[in-house]
Amino acid sequence: MALSEWASDYVNLVLAVGRHDGNFVDAYYGPKAWKQVADAGAPRPLAELRAETGRILEGVAVSEPLPDETLRKDYLLGQLGAVDAHLARLEGHRFSFDDEAEALYQVRPTVTIEATFEAALGRLDHLLEGPGSVQERYQGMRERILVPTLRVDEVFQAAIAEARDRTRKHAVLPESDHFRVEYVTGKAWSAYNWYQGGGHSVIQVNLDLPIAIDRALDLAAHEGYPGHHVYNALLEQRFAQAPPTGKGWLEFTVYPLFSPQSLIAEGTANFGIEVAFPGEERLAFERDVLFPLAGLDPADAQCWARVQAELKLLAFADNEAARGYLDGHLDRARAEAFLVKYSLRTEAQAAQRLRFIDTYRSYVINYNLGEQLVRTWVEAQGGTLDDPARRWTLFLELISSPRLPRGLGL
Numbered sequence: 001m002a003l004s005e006w007a008s009d010y011v012n013l014v015l016a017v018g019r020h021d022g023n024f025v026d027a028y029y030g031p032k033a034w035k036q037v038a039d040a041g042a043p044r045p046l047a048e049l050r051a052e053t054g055r056i057l058e059g060v061a062v063s064e065p066l067p068d069e070t071l072r073k074d075y076l077l078g079q080l081g082a083v084d085a086h087l088a089r090l091e092g093h094r095f096s097f098d099d100e101a102e103a104l105y106q107v108r109p110t111v112t113i114e115a116t117f118e119a120a121l122g123r124l125d126h127l128l129e130g131p132g133s134v135q136e137r138y139q140g141m142r143e144r145i146l147v148p149t150l151r152v153d154e155v156f157q158a159a160i161a162e163a164r165d166r167t168r169k170h171a172v173l174p175e176s177d178h179f180r181v182e183y184v185t186g187k188a189w190s191a192y193n194w195y196q197g198g199g200h201s202v203i204q205v206n207l208d209l210p211i212a213i214d215r216a217l218d219l220a221a222h223e224g225y226p227g228h229h230v231y232n233a234l235l236e237q238r239f240a241q242a243p244p245t246g247k248g249w250l251e252f253t254v255y256p257l258f259s260p261q262s263l264i265a266e267g268t269a270n271f272g273i274e275v276a277f278p279g280e281e282r283l284a285f286e287r288d289v290l291f292p293l294a295g296l297d298p299a300d301a302q303c304w305a306r307v308q309a310e311l312k313l314l315a316f317a318d319n320e321a322a323r324g325y326l327d328g329h330l331d332r333a334r335a336e337a338f339l340v341k342y343s344l345r346t347e348a349q350a351a352q353r354l355r356f357i358d359t360y361r362s363y364v365i366n367y368n369l370g371e372q373l374v375r376t377w378v379e380a381q382g383g384t385l386d387d388p389a390r391r392w393t394l395f396l397e398l399i400s401s402p403r404l405p406r407g408l409g410l
């Protein structure tokens, strides 16, 4: 069988697995009839789906890819391996945090020792002046740069417009390129991009907790330009669409969340923020445009930017909290306390992150480790801060290719 036929089987398999887990199918815009078949009747038994996964895996493994299909074959093998691991989880198998991350995302997470976090906290201790603990001073400053709810949309739209303009200078987006923002509450995440196909996304922003000004650009770039929205749009255009625009590779019409593709998706979405806003450009835009729009004091922008740089390192505290909690070494209260201490979250934010970890488990590595791996891959080939054009080229190459973490060669 040709790879294309196995690809169709893979899509139908992912849709069938989605019947067992509402979070699994992140996006689907392939043939409607396939979805109708998957949704009809009772869900197919897990054992049957595992056997089906094994059959497709074997088929793909022995298939002869066409000259332009080498990465396509690797992609299908990687994605199918993750489907198998996810099915094992649904059958009740409990992976350790590290084993699960490796089985789903092709990366064994590094361990960050507490001394590393302590060192970052020490630097923050110097940056943040005034009385009280580092946590209290950080939260005190954060209080000052919260976007008033009534201004959230205006600030967010301004951030999106700028991120889109910058991205369009480098990427050829579909003519139908469009995304809509919705504001929601009661979610485990702070924002989510739902790709609809046809160059359209719905981006939902969770208003459960107050939004700090830096989140505006983070979300606009991460969820939108050049992050998830652009990643999905380019994959659709370049691969899923019928020739001559694309290749008619239907496996790209479905996106299973718990798969190696997510490490590339989250890693590029995070790294994309500084591709679009390199060096001091981010600070300048936030200070001169977003702070005034939100009615905040631009004098706080510079210090807050330095603080954010340290927080990038502290983001790895999520992995340690998740590993300890999921492997049973930290109970819920201690895991939340760990996040308050090392990622400087409020108790409410830490509780929200634990709810995220309950649902998405080792997925947390995709944000911080994903970003680190993507940066390493781009910079190793010359896409460094002092060569923004090369950086854009490599970044766009990565988000419009079937390359999975194993294919980064790191």
Ligand SMILES: [Zn+2]
Binding pocket: 222, 228, 265, 266, 269
């Ligand atoms: Zn994301």
